Amino acid sequence: xxxxxxxxxxxxxTGITAEALGNSLLSQFDGFSFRxxxxxxxxxxxxxxxxxxxxxxxxxxxxxxxxxxxxxxxxLSSRIRSCDALVLDFFHTFLLPLEQELGVKSAHAAGRSxxxxxxxEYFSRIEAINFTLAHDDGQSVKELSRAQVILxxxxxxxxxxxxxYLGLQCGIRCANFPxxxxxxxxxxxxxxxxxxxxxxxxLTIDPERLSAIRQERRPDSRYASLSQCRMEVxxxxxxxxxxxxxxxxxSTRSIEEMATTVLRDLKLERHIF
Amino acid sequence: xxxxxxxxxxxxxTGITAEALGNSLLSQFDGFSFRxxxxxxxxxxxxxxxxxxxxxxxxxxxxxxxxxxxxxxxxLSSRIRSCDALVLDFFHTFLLPLEQELGVKSAHAAGRSxxxxxxxEYFSRIEAINFTLAHDDGQSVKELSRAQVILxxxxxxxxxxxxxYLGLQCGIRCANFPxxxxxxxxxxxxxxxxxxxxxxxxLTIDPERLSAIRQERRPDSRYASLSQCRMEVxxxxxxxxxxxxxxxxxSTRSIEEMATTVLRDLKLERHIF
Numbered sequence: 001x002x003x004x005x006x007x008x009x010x011x012x013x014t015g016i017t018a019e020a021l022g023n024s025l026l027s028q029f030d031g032f033s034f035r036x037x038x039x040x041x042x043x044x045x046x047x048x049x050x051x052x053x054x055x056x057x058x059x060x061x062x063x064x065x066x067x068x069x070x071x072x073x074x075x076l077s078s079r080i081r082s083c084d085a086l087v088l089d090f091f092h093t094f095l096l097p098l099e100q101e102l103g104v105k106s107a108h109a110a111g112r113s114x115x116x117x118x119x120x121e122y123f124s125r126i127e128a129i130n131f132t133l134a135h136d137d138g139q140s141v142k143e144l145s146r147a148q149v150i151l152x153x154x155x156x157x158x159x160x161x162x163x164x165y166l167g168l169q170c171g172i173r174c175a176n177f178p179x180x181x182x183x184x185x186x187x188x189x190x191x192x193x194x195x196x197x198x199x200x201x202x203l204t205i206d207p208e209r210l211s212a213i214r215q216e217r218r219p220d221s222r223y224a225s226l227s228q229c230r231m232e233v234x235x236x237x238x239x240x241x242x243x244x245x246x247x248x249x250x251s252t253r254s255i256e257e258m259a260t261t262v263l264r265d266l267k268l269e270r271h272i273f
Numbered sequence: 274x275x276x277x278x279x280x281x282x283x284x285x286x287t288g289i290t291a292e293a294l295g296n297s298l299l300s301q302f303d304g305f306s307f308r309x310x311x312x313x314x315x316x317x318x319x320x321x322x323x324x325x326x327x328x329x330x331x332x333x334x335x336x337x338x339x340x341x342x343x344x345x346x347x348x349l350s351s352r353i354r355s356c357d358a359l360v361l362d363f364f365h366t367f368l369l370p371l372e373q374e375l376g377v378k379s380a381h382a383a384g385r386s387x388x389x390x391x392x393x394e395y396f397s398r399i400e401a402i403n404f405t406l407a408h409d410d411g412q413s414v415k416e417l418s419r420a421q422v423i424l425x426x427x428x429x430x431x432x433x434x435x436x437x438y439l440g441l442q443c444g445i446r447c448a449n450f451p452x453x454x455x456x457x458x459x460x461x462x463x464x465x466x467x468x469x470x471x472x473x474x475x476l477t478i479d480p481e482r483l484s485a486i487r488q489e490r491r492p493d494s495r496y497a498s499l500s501q502c503r504m505e506v507x508x509x510x511x512x513x514x515x516x517x518x519x520x521x522x523x524s525t526r527s528i529e530e531m532a533t534t535v536l537r538d539l540k541l542e543r544h545i546f
Contacts (some may be wrong), residue, residue, distance in 0.1 A: 003373075014533040017297055019545040020290045028345065028379035038543070040533045066374065072301065086374040094298055094361050099371050101339065101359040102278075106301035122527070133409075133418055161402050161441070168437055168528075254395070255441075256546070258315045260287040270311070272292040273529070 006035045006058040007066045010051055010080060012073060016038040021090060022068035034066075048076050053062075055083050070110055125171045132167030136160055137173035141192040144175055148268055150196055151176040152240075153203035154232045155223075156213045158250035158258065162203065165259045170270035172263070184235035189243060190225060201262050202240040202247030207233045209251045279308045279331040282322055283342045284453035288313040289474060294354055295341035301432060307339075321349050328356050398444045398546060405440030408448035409433055414465040417448055421541055422450040423469055425462075425513075426476035427505045428496075429486045431523035431531065435476065438532045445536070457508035462516060474535050475513040475520030480506045482524050 007026065009018045015038050026034055037058075058065045065085040072091050079085045097107050135142050136145065137160065144150065149172060151159045159176035166174040174187040177193050193200060202235055207229040215223035222228055240247045246265055250258060263270050280299065282292045288311050299307055310331075319429045331338045338358040344350040345364050354360045368379050368433035387522055408420065409411050411435065417423065422445060432449035439447040450466050468472060480502040495501055513520045519538055523531055536543050 014529045256287045
């Protein structure tokens with residue numbers, strides 16, 4: 001029977017960083033089953049009281065709970081650290097060495113991350129999202145010159161999720177444009193993207209996987225057939241190779257890995273939100 | 274003159290967690306200007322060599338660099354820790370106490386986070402993204418019963434970014450539906466969302482801010498006028514209050530805060546990617 005532990009992600013704001021950090025730590029332990037509880041917006045003594053009660057309740061099973069905390073306020077976080085659990089407190093752990101290194105005290109103010117700090121930053125993020133949505137799947141070629149990235153590839157190879165990630169999470173204006181059988185017949189890049197070669201990045205995919213994905217959309221169509229998928233993928237890769245467009249196979253990569261590689265290769269700075 | 278420091282985010286995978294963690298730590302220090310350098314995919318001895326050279330180069334300015342590292346492999350990360358910089362190594366720091374608590378050694382394997390672990394997880398994420406896109410701005414009412422959240426609110430109040438965040442980053446099938454002057458005239462919720470009251474969540478916004486946002490879209494239109502915005506916001510809030518739909522003002526909240534609050538209030542579990 002696996003050892004069941006309750007893991008609390010506790011934060012004075014959204015808890016997103018605590019949860020990402022915690023999940024990546026927990027993924028290093030096989031054979032355990034973790035019950036995850038996210039407790040965001042813990043920013044008052046009363047909220048801490050409620051959290052401590054929940055932790056104590058979970059501890060009654062006999063298994064000590066695990067707490068991943070990202071509360072900035074020291075008087076609140078020290079109460080969390082005093083409970084009967086393994087508490088990994090990332091502000092407490094890392095702020096002290098940073099304070100020593102920089103020779104100053106930190107602000108110890110909550111809400112600096114994932115809050116609304118700079119309205120201009122917010123507007124430029126919203127603009128990146130709107131741009132990305134308006135330029136999904138070649139919908140608009142207007143203002144393509146304002147795109148920071150233009151993803152190209154055959155239909156259903158993963159352009160949309162990667163574009164949305166770049167827009168929403170990295171603040172990048174990303175267009176995406178399909179490569180279609182028409183383009184392969186002409187054996188040329190689509191005319192609308194030709195003037196923007198330096199910002200083109202290709203995505204490709206294993207034909208088997210593409211066929212399975214298209215099958216969900218249009219079952220038993222020619223579009224979804226393995227032979228059609230093979231033909232399109234081969235033609236797209238040939239075209240991108242000849243035109244020296246860098247490309248990436250999406251079959252074995254997560255959305256985050258694709259976005260990170262695109263930005264690195266095009267030397268674009270991301271702003272992680 | 275502000276103290277300029279170079280901060281390296283070093284990771285064997287995407288570096289997204291390291292960067293989020295690092296940014297939230299750095300945001301606690303005012304008056305410093307940090308030059309940020311992201312170095313993802315540092316997963317070999319050669320890659321570590323290149324990183325160490327970059328860190329040494331940055332150190333020549335006289336200011337010791339800061340390194341936020343999330344490299345899992347101990348032989349690689351120990352070399353990073355030995356360099357002349359303040360190194361905050363989050364796996365090294367937190368894995369040991371977790372190993373002691375759980376009584377086992379961790380897998381120390383890279384790529385468990387933001388990699389492609391479980392194909393089913395990937396497909397359900399893609400499905401959430403596709404659902405959310407297809408149900409943006411009331412575009413489709415098909416399968417609205419499959420939505421886990423339906424956001425409602427006046428045009429341009431922030432429904433789309435919040436929906437996309439829920440789909441892309443939390444794997445939640447989120448539809449959104451505009452409340453329009455027609456609805457206010459009828460003084461009723463739109464018919465298509467009525468059967469799904471338990472999953473409705475409202476967004477509202479300050480009229481001044483709404484007017485500024487609409488002004489960007491359609492300058493000097495009636496749609497963007499402050500009087501029209503005031504009327505719509507007031508009518509929408511009145512309707513939501515009467516129908517007991519929980520709602521949130523987006524004017525002072527980040528996308529992450531809105532998404533986190535919606536999930537908490539509707540008691541939905543998120544899966545942070």
